[in-house]
């Protein structure tokens with residue numbers, strides 16, 4: 001059978017544009033939140049007394065400090081799904097270009113507190129704050145669904161409550177030598193807040209081709225007579241090969257303006273127990289969204305963490321006694337990410353005009369921070385040390401003389 005008029009090949013159906021995972025608004029699940037449509041904000045008024053509910057880490061419920069009323073969470077439970085980084089960033093760029101201004105809009109926004117009428121502004125990447133006049137916790141409701149922002153995918157809810165956080169920070173401060181007394185009485189001069197910080201976590205499967213050299217040790221006997229001894233030397237053999245790596249939850253902080261080293265030192269976090277994002281976990285706490293997006297944090301942070309790990313896999317693969325790594329070429333079979341909110345208690349103490357930050361991991365209680373040094377205490381200690389040395393010298397001289 002001949003086919004004189006070959007049929008044109010069917011047009012490939014374009015793959016459906018992957019949509020970023022949007023969680024159903026938990027409002028549909030009998031969320032006790034009150035949404036202020038004009039202000040695009042969200043509060044959690046107590047149904048019994050009208051004060052505010054907060055997410056209570058101790059009981060993992062919504063609770064009212066004023067009347068003691070509590071409610072169970074209605075946030076969906078489950079696991080956090082990750083999205084392909086390339087697709088998500090491509091879609092984000094398209095949504096930004098199609099947006100009103102063709103560029104990301106400013107995050108800063110002023111809202112009117114629906115409790116007292118006072119104006120408060122959300123600066124930078126802050127998405128949940130407290131009204132400065134009446135302390136009502138207010139969440140922005142317009143960012144999670146904003147087309148020109150990556151959505152929050154998951155959250156590790158606070159487990160360390162305020163009194164436990166105070167105990168942890170007291171212990172840390174009291175164990176610091178030479179801290180000024182004023183710093184130790186931080187309760188009067190510092191601010192202590194619970195805040196969710198933004199992170200990106202990455203999964204990846206990589207394949208890496210490499211060249212290098214394997215060094216093998218051998219010993220030779222050198223020298224004559226009394227100088228005769230053995231020396232270790234290395235033979236180098238050229239090698240090449242391929243290694244595969246499987247990365248799970250490579251974590252990168254996404255907020256700027258914080259002490260990066262100390263924030264990183266709060267690790268490890270129990271990332272596998274993160275829950276799908278719900279604003280209920282944020283009730284009564286502060287929260288931020290990312291300052292640097294998932295692509296930036298990958299290029300400036302996660303990629304380096306992965307490269308270090310890949311090099312160590314290459315060294316194992318080369319084997320021998322020593323290794324030299326030459327050319328390395330890595331391709332990513334998969335690269336996915338999720339935006340997570342992680343809980344931190346943050347103590348800020350301004351001492352002699354300088355701010356000092358102390359961070360407490362809101363899940364594990366790990367404390368990391370910087371503190372001032374007391375010049376007076378250090379001077380006293382140095383003086384004391386000198387006196388001790390002088391006495392010891394005198395005693396030694398006297399016993400020798402006697």
Ligand SMILES: [Zn+2]
Pocket residue numbers: 046047048049050051052064065066067068069
């Ligand atoms: Zn109440």
Ligand SMILES: [Zn+2]
Pocket residue numbers: 113114115116117118131132133134135136
């Ligand atoms: Zn207010």
